[in-house]
Amino acid sequence: MGTTNTVLLVVLGVLALVFGVLVFTLNSMARVTFSLLAALVCVGGVTTVLGLPYLGVVIVLMMVMEMVVMAVFMIAYMMNPAGLMPMSMLHNKRGALVISGVVFAALVAGIFLVPWRDSAALQPRDTTFQVGRALMAEQMLTMVTLGFVLLATMVAATVLATHRGRYDRFGDDLDQRPAKDPAGGGVGR
Amino acid sequence: MTFELILVLAAGLFCTGLFGALSQQSIVMIMMGIELMIGGIIVAAADFWHFLAPGAPSGQVVIVAAVVAMAVEMAMGFAVTTAIYRARRVDMTDMAGDLKG
Numbered sequence: 055m056g057t058t059n060t061v062l063l064v065v066l067g068v069l070a071l072v073f074g075v076l077v078f079t080l081n082s083m084a085r086v087t088f089s090l091l092a093a094l095v096c097v098g099g100v101t102t103v104l105g106l107p108y109l110g111v112v113i114v115l116m117m118v119m120e121m122v123v124m125a126v127f128m129i130a131y132m133m134n135p136a137g138l139m140p141m142s143m144l145h146n147k148r149g150a151l152v153i154s155g156v157v158f159a160a161l162v163a164g165i166f167l168v169p170w171r172d173s174a175a176l177q178p179r180d181t182t183f184q185v186g187r188a189l190m191a192e193q194m195l196t197m198v199t200l201g202f203v204l205l206a207t208m209v210a211a212t213v214l215a216t217h218r219g220r221y222d223r224f225g226d227d228l229d230q231r232p233a234k235d236p237a238g239g240g241v242g243r
Numbered sequence: 244m245t246f247e248l249i250l251v252l253a254a255g256l257f258c259t260g261l262f263g264a265l266s267q268q269s270i271v272m273i274m275m276g277i278e279l280m281i282g283g284i285i286v287a288a289a290d291f292w293h294f295l296a297p298g299a300p301s302g303q304v305v306i307v308a309a310v311v312a313m314a315v316e317m318a319m320g321f322a323v324t325t326a327i328y329r330a331r332r333v334d335m336t337d338m339a340g341d342l343k344g
Contacts, residue, residue, distance in 0.1 A: 060245065063249065067249070067252040070256060070282075070286075071252065071255050071256065074255075074256055074259040074260070074279050074282075077259075077263065077275055077276075078262065078266070078267070078272075078276070086272075087275075090279065093256070093282065094278065094282050097256070100252070100286050100289065101286070101306065104249075104290065104293040105297070106292070106293075109289075109303060109306050109307070112310065113310060116310060116314065120278075120314070120317055123317070123321075124271070124274075124275070127271055127321055127324070128271050131269065131270070131271050131324060131328065131334045143267060143268050143269055143272065144266045144267060144268065145266065145337060146265070147266050149265070149266075150261075150262050150266035151262060151266075153262075153265060154259070154261040154262035154265065157257075157258050158255065158257075158258035161250075161254035161257070161258070162251055162254055165250045165251060166247060170246065170247075170294075171295075172294075173294060173295050173296055173297060173298075175296060175297050175298030175299070176297065176298065177293075177297040177298075178297070178298065181303070184300045184303065185300055185304065187300070188300030188303065188304055193300065193304045196304055196308065200307070200308060203311065203315060204314070204315065207318050207319060208318070210319065210322065211318045211322035212322075214319075214322035214323060214325065214326040215321075215322045215325045215326065
């Protein structure tokens with residue numbers, strides 16, 4: 055690995071950790087969301103520097119869209135969206151710190167105690183081709199499973215987010231009158 | 244040594260996210276913690292692929308699966324948040340204690 059790549063990795067790694075910590079220390083919800091976005095963009099950057107440009111760019115693009123959506127939900131559902139009235143949004147802070155500290159210590163111990171062996175394999179010339187071929191050949195079952203998971207997620211998320219469906223309003227045979235809603239909504243009927 | 248240091252970065256991201264997921268009261272903030280944890284897994288998978296097995300595509304496939312997990316987690320998390328808020332005006336985990344397993 056060249057010097058430029060090593061410097062890039064160090065800078066992106068430190069920035070990812072700093073922004074990750076800021077996510078749980080800042081008050082303003084907009085800043086929190088964009089800190090998480092910055093941390094995950096650094097993750098995409100690390101992935102790119104490690105030789106996976108396609109996946110790195112996918113992660114960055116996906117995270118930008120995801121965090122923009124998340125900002126809307128953050129401001130809608132948070133107790134103190136603007137950060138103008140500082141308040142604690144934590145519970146069992148000490149317990150959480152202890153658990154995450156112990157897990158970190160165990161992971162670092164494992165990282166330095168395991169005798170990793172050096173790889174003799176060479177990197178493929180085109181890493182995008184490698185992942186594309188794997189997903190369309192030997193890892194096809196993984197890709198099919200991921201596809202079904204995404205479809206199920208779309209259906210389940212829509213079902214959960216929809217207040218009342220067509221059959222709830224009109225019954226299984228569509229012969230009942232709509233229930234009397236306490237509040238108006240929908241298309242105004 | 245670079246290999247181990249990147250794994251430490253991955254562990255740091257994972258444990259920062261773990262702290263958030265365990266300590267935050269708001270459901271949306273818990274989701275942010277989980278996103279950060281999955282970010283750590285992505286870094287670790289890229290590291291394993293680069294240094295240990297660049298010839299095998301398995302490391303890349305793990306990253307694809309982790310990215311899908313991120314998308315699924317966000318979509319389902321927001322849907323559940325919306326459903327529970329609509330049903331009971333609850334947006335904090337402490338108020339939804341009866342959802343405990």
